[in-house]
Amino acid sequence: MRVAVVDADGIAAHLPAALAAHGLETVRVRSEAPDVHLRGSAEADVRHQGDVGETAEALRRLDVGFVLAGTESGVLLADELSAALGTPGNGMRRPRARRDKYEMVAAVREAGVTTAASFSSPSVDEVVAWAEALGKWPVVLKPLASAGTDNVRICGSVDEVRGGHAAILAGTTRYGSRNETVLAQEYLHGDEYFVNTVSRDGVHHVVEVWRYHKRALDGGHWMYDYEQPVPLEEPRVADLVGYTLDVLDALEIHNGAGHTEVMLTPTGPVLVESGARMGGSHQPSVISRCIGTNQVECLALAVARPEEVTQRRLPTYRPRSFLRYVTLISPGDGVVPDEAGFAAVRTLPSFVDLVLTTPPGGPVRRTVDLATSVGYVYLEADDPEQVESDYKQLREYELNGLYTNEAVAK
Known part of the structure; x- marks a missing residue:
């Protein structure tokens, strides 16, 4: 086969x-x-x-x-x-719910699972009217079918809604298509997590749970700052996992991978979005070393030996050290450093790996989302204070000319 x-x-x-x-x-x-x-x-x-x-x-x-x-x-x-x-595949009663974010919310809500207040329209006046009727600021605007933080806007006023709506409709998705309508949602307060899963014949296995840490940027943008795995035993993670499995069922994700982002609010978990695919851009070898498993290998097992999932034989992950995935964030335009330019980063005590999505010598734009980030760094140590210290040092390097190395630019 x-x-x-x-x-x-x-x-x-x-x-x-x-x-x-x-x-x-x-x-x-x-x-x-x-x-x-x-x-x-x-x-x-x-x-x-x-x-x-x-x-x-x-x-x-x-x-x-x-x-x-x-x-x-x-x-x-x-x-x-x-x-x-x-x-073997996923349910086809409502397949667009696994791609269109408004359809996704509707399918999850109809299954009796808690969702954020949401509205979708190509009309800015209709979106403004919805936001004013909601009466809770800020609100979030995003494209219906893109990925990451692509064109996601946090709007604290009617003027910002109008500006954000216009910017989204003027842009394209990460897949080259025009945005024809805009999704508006209530702003969720709390801590955001993602849950990576694999499924076979409707049986789900949780591969890992990570917590996002974000930062606000100018212009209503927000950015993934760093993320790190959390133990299943951490308070409220069980609620998070149970909620995620309900979302997978609501979206008929029966076979394959899942990457589900959930906000853990004061009143409970609420869906941000769910993808019927693997999560992000992680390096499987690094993940396995630090938590004992990874989504790529689990997905391969789900295909090759389905009983590993259906009979619940796959091992439960457990963080063995403190790992942090740090998104590279440039404060302005510049150039991607070469090996020598990143030397100081590589000598950080907890440094594990550097992955560039733009080659050395390539142009750097001011980072406003994942698409404008040039890569990421893994930091890992037995001592969480070491990871935190090195993370702060990395950010200092970025603010103090990491991406404006004249030797690289020539």
Whole structure:
């Protein structure tokens, strides 16, 4: 049996090796609109040209027995191909709910699961009227179908809603399409987490739980600052996990990976959004070293040996040290440092790894979202104070010329 991966970019670039470890060959499928911000291989075994039946037939000839979404851009096509092939997949009663954020909220709410107050419209006047009727400021505006913090705006007034709405409609998604409408939601107060899962035949396994730490930026933007794994035993994490599994069921995520972002508010968990794919841009080897498992290997197991999930044999993760994933944030325009330019960062006592999404010598823009960040750093130590100290030092380097190294710029 072969496994098709739709848009095997980002973290999904690690999937072929993980599947090969179980004797499964990967067929790379390229969708019509992959994520323009992810550096992935241009190679594809099958290129989708818009006809699901034609692409499914090509996969059938290649003996494909399972289809996975590699990234967010592959979610809908992976579902459609699974349904066409009759391979294990997700429910097709409401597939757009796994992609369209307004449909997602509606599906979760209809299942009796708590959601944020939400409204969607291409009309700025309608969005303003909704925000004024809600009577709770700020409100959040975002595109219906993008990813990360792409064009997400926190608006504290009617004028900011009008400006944010116009900016979103004037922009494009990470997949190259125009934004035609805007999602408005109540602002959720609390701590935000993400829960990564794998599922097989409707049985879910929690791979890991991480807590986000964010920072506000100028212009109504907010940015992922850093994130770190939390133990399952931490207070209220059990509520968070239970809520996430209810969301997966509501969205009919039966087979494959899940990446669910949840705000833990004073009154309980509330969905931010859920993706029917793996989470983000982590390095599986680093994650395994620090928590004993990773989502890539768990997903490969769910495909190759489904009983590992359905009979609940996969091990529970447990943080072995203090790990922090730090997003690189540039205060202004500049240049990506080379090896020498990052030397001071690499000598931080808790430094583990540096991953660049823009090559050395490439241009740096002021960071306003994940798409304008040039990469990330892992810090890890037995002592959390060491991690915190090194994190602060890294931010000092950024503020004091890390991205304006003249030697690199020449």
